Amino acid sequence: MQTSINKQASIIYRNSHIYFDRELAPYHIGSGQQFFLLRIYEFPGITALEIAKIGHYDKGTCARAISKLCELGYVERKLVEEDKRSSQLYVSTKGKEVVRQTKIVLKKWNDILCNDLEVEEQRQLEKQLEKMADHAFSYINERKKGSICKK
Amino acid sequence: MQTSINKQASIIYRNSHIYFDRELAPYHIGSGQQFFLLRIYEFPGITALEIAKIGHYDKGTCARAISKLCELGYVERKLVEEDKRSSQLYVSTKGKEVVRQTKIVLKKWNDILCNDLEVEEQRQLEKQLEKMADHAFSYINERKKGSICKK
DNA sequence: CTAATATAGTTGCATATGCAACTATATTAG
DNA sequence: CTAATATAGTTGCATATGCAACTATATTAG
Numbered sequence: 001m002q003t004s005i006n007k008q009a010s011i012i013y014r015n016s017h018i019y020f021d022r023e024l025a026p027y028h029i030g031s032g033q034q035f036f037l038l039r040i041y042e043f044p045g046i047t048a049l050e051i052a053k054i055g056h057y058d059k060g061t062c063a064r065a066i067s068k069l070c071e072l073g074y075v076e077r078k079l080v081e082e083d084k085r086s087s088q089l090y091v092s093t094k095g096k097e098v099v100r101q102t103k104i105v106l107k108k109w110n111d112i113l114c115n116d117l118e119v120e121e122q123r124q125l126e127k128q129l130e131k132m133a134d135h136a137f138s139y140i141n142e143r144k145k146g147s148i149c150k151k
Numbered sequence: 152m153q154t155s156i157n158k159q160a161s162i163i164y165r166n167s168h169i170y171f172d173r174e175l176a177p178y179h180i181g182s183g184q185q186f187f188l189l190r191i192y193e194f195p196g197i198t199a200l201e202i203a204k205i206g207h208y209d210k211g212t213c214a215r216a217i218s219k220l221c222e223l224g225y226v227e228r229k230l231v232e233e234d235k236r237s238s239q240l241y242v243s244t245k246g247k248e249v250v251r252q253t254k255i256v257l258k259k260w261n262d263i264l265c266n267d268l269e270v271e272e273q274r275q276l277e278k279q280l281e282k283m284a285d286h287a288f289s290y291i292n293e294r295k296k297g298s299i300c301k302k
Numbered sequence: 303c304t305a306a307t308a309t310a311g312t313t314g315c316a317t318a319t320g321c322a323a324c325t326a327t328a329t330t331a332g
Numbered sequence: 333c334t335a336a337t338a339t340a341g342t343t344g345c346a347t348a349t350g351c352a353a354c355t356a357t358a359t360t361a362g
Contacts, residue, residue, distance in 0.1 A: 014348095014349075014350085017349080017350085018350070018351095021350085047340075047341095048340075048341065049339080049340060049341080059340075059341070059342090060341085060342075060343075062341090063340090063341055063342060063343085064342090064343090066341095067342090083339090083340085084340095085339065085340040085341070086339085086340050086341075087340090087341090
């Protein structure tokens with residue numbers, strides 16, 4: 001067997017899924033909302049599609065995550081008069097407390113993963129993962145739709 | 152924002168999912184069967200639970216992946232007389248061709264991910280990911296069931 | 303030996319996800 | 333201006349996944 005990078009990434013992803021589902025259960029959200037909530041907090045007024053792009057998510061997935069956050073009252077949509085297709089997203093007061101907790105939960109997960117890595121090692125690993133994620137996404141994206149790659 | 156390790160892992164995982172689904176479509180399997188098929192090939196006579204342990208998969212997930220491989224005729228179950236609960240798994244002749252292709256597809260994905268990494272860098276990254284996967288799994292697993300951790 | 307427990311697998315349910323078809327609105331070409 | 337095209341979101345469908353309850357078989361305690 002050659003390298004096991006794909007296997008390890010899968011294990012990390014699947015366990016993070018379990019982790020967030022467990023830790024965020026008190027707030028009635030799961031691993032699928034975590035990323036979106038934090039992004040809306042980070043960029044007030046961001047639109048659904050913009051978040052989808054940042055995280056390389058499908059827009060359908062994104063729409064559902066945001067719907068759930070709105071239903072729970074953690075996020076609010078503000079209609080934009082100039083363009084009625086999209087709406088701007090904001091974390092509500094109620095949602096801010098959940099953001100605080102979610103940040104703690106995320107930080108803890110990061111610490112669990114990086115347990116025995118030196119700071120410098122961690123920084124380097126992060127860079128490499130970023131590159132790999134970029135390769136992964138680019139490869140997939142270039143082969144979307146029209147076969148002939150188009151932006 | 153602190154580190155983005157979790158985000159990158161998620162992007163890598165989700166894109167690998169798309170990748171395998173696409174590349175393996177001609178063989179009527181998807182990203183969910185790939186790992187199991189290769190393991191059965193690698194360890195002829197392995198049982199379902201053993202694969203689940205190797206990949207840190209839930210046994211239900213594992214059961215379904217194997218069922219699909221059997222339905223497609225790529226894998227065969229051999230009943231063990233001494234213990235009628237479990238069965239040993241083998242890749243069929245038909246399955247071996249799919250194994251060959253799956254290996255190529257996996258190798259290509261690995262090359263896509265590691266595109267610009269030196270051999271040494273790649274080896275190191277792999278080790279670190281292995282550690283991280285281990286931390287992830289251990290943390291989750293210690294908190295299963297009886298709260299008080301038990302093996 | 304018999305009852306309690308452990309082990310291997312199966313299955314219903316819930317969630318996260320991507321894809322593709324769809325709707326509504328906005329922009330561009332002619 | 334009008335028709336064609338683009339953009340933002342929504343929704344039905346399919347797959348991968350984990351959990352928990354379940355069945356069947358095996359092992360262990362007494």
